[in-house]
Amino acid sequence: MSGMWKWLIQGSAVFYVASAILPLLKSDAWWIRGWDFPRLQFAIFGLAAMLLLSFTTPGWPLHKLALVLLLAVSLALDAYRIVPYTPLVRLESLPADSDDPARKLSIFVANVLQDNDDPQPLLRLLAELSPDLVLLLEVNGRWMDELAGLRSSYPHHVGQPLENTYGIALFSRLELIDARVSHLVESDVPSIHGLVSLASGEFVEIHGLHPRPPRPQSGGTTERDAELVLIAREARDSEHPVIVMGDLNDVAWSHTTRLFRRISEMLDPRVGRGHFPTYPVAVPFLRYPLDHVFHSRSLRLVEFKRLPDIGSDHFPVYAEFSLEPEGRLSQESPKADEQDQKEARDTLRRAE
Template sequence: IYQAFWIYPYTPLASKEVERAESPDQDNKISILSSNVFMPNENYHKLLSHVKDTQPDFLVTLESNKRWQNALAELNSDYPYQKHCPLENLYGMNLYSKVPLDTVELHYFVEDDVPSFKVTFTKNNSTVTIFFLHPKPPSPTENKRAKPRDIELDLVGNMVCDYEEPVIVAGDLNDVAWSPTTRKFRKVSGLLDPRIGRGFYNTFHAHYPLIKWPLDHLFHSSHFSLVDIRKLGDIGSDHYPLLTTLQLKE
């Protein structure tokens, strides 16, 4: 019963937290494809196929190493604005953007081997900020305690809570949407979850039918309405890609 209370908002029975864009406007749309590629995975063509089919404005690949960066080099002409931090520790991150970026920052908010990106760009005279995150999970094989992940979410939540212009936080947070840590992040940051009232959008585990969790997220400020959110098909990773399209309100 206790768990049902927390997961109920992520069912279609609950009220939607983010309104649907009534008349999608191409000039105001922002689409973000977030994909934890699983570093040993070599099915590059599957992710490339999704990118070609959906044409997102932003692609962020998590668990990216130099091999993945080289394999996605064919995107360079369509996505000329990039930031790369390839690593061999399962926490590399590569960003590809069709949109000209005003600023691109590489941060190590908590741990010196876990990068995050912060980018800004201009959309209809507004400065939009996006944080891309991938904190370590509290698992016996990786981080033995949740504290660094929780600190990172607290830090970013406190950073964005005072933003007056549009802001988005996206990535693999290694946590479910209804956990105490993520609920605290949403409360502190004031950001909205477009999945509320729509569904779980479970992105992990891609290969175990009976074990599914929504570990990949996108939260945003009230400046946006939702055009579409969907989980894309298997790319050979243990995560499914998550594609979210928002519309900046007039």
């Protein structure tokens, strides 16, 4: 093997190890948090690097042995992150026991892509699925005009169209109570909150979010993380069953999302089922899950699926739940410890 290939393999190995270890740092710097996203792809890359290093370079000098061990530890870290989102572990969101239609709630979540100029694939999909709630993200004034026809089927609606890719809109067949647009952390990043009244007369609390992603121009993820902490606390303390949904610009296995779930004690339908990657549509081998629907223990899962392409850079997701508070104790939720609570308080202080 030439010296160039040897250095390329070793350099790839070092790159992967760094990509696996950097997310362990509890920093909100964009260039650290960005490593959270394509962990499955990085793990495949790291496994290939370890195999190449082990079987195509001669001998076992100390530096090679150390690098292979670091690769093995890094792969174990990624397995810890990724494996819960495969059928290899037990389900977290248990299947519904009841078939009472009056206690069911179906949800459609889609980042429509503000620059997408063809609403027809979205409208056809909504006509086919006929969900109870439709949360749409990246809607601007043009999109709201295109969606005006939805109001006959969805008489309850609230939202704020914007031209900055953070517009948001919620359409509902069911009555919305105290539905409102809020700006929890940033004045130009709205979110939607309220109660939805089921046909049974019971209420479910809903939160629709689309915080900013980690990126150089934003400097860090403090605002995104703080928004998730605020909603996590509200969900934990609610007297109603809760659903948190949206494009969270974070993956299910990141430290931030796992902290959110421990604080909120909410369940993730992906656990034990699969990744259901939703972004980016155009690059299949780089996809990861950014679009989420989390729920509290009083809700059981009827269905969760990723939907077909609607011309956006995100796939929509569909979830249907059954309200079964009598079975809430059979679903185990994540729990926060004092260190988690301290981290949450620190995050909110940094965002002030």
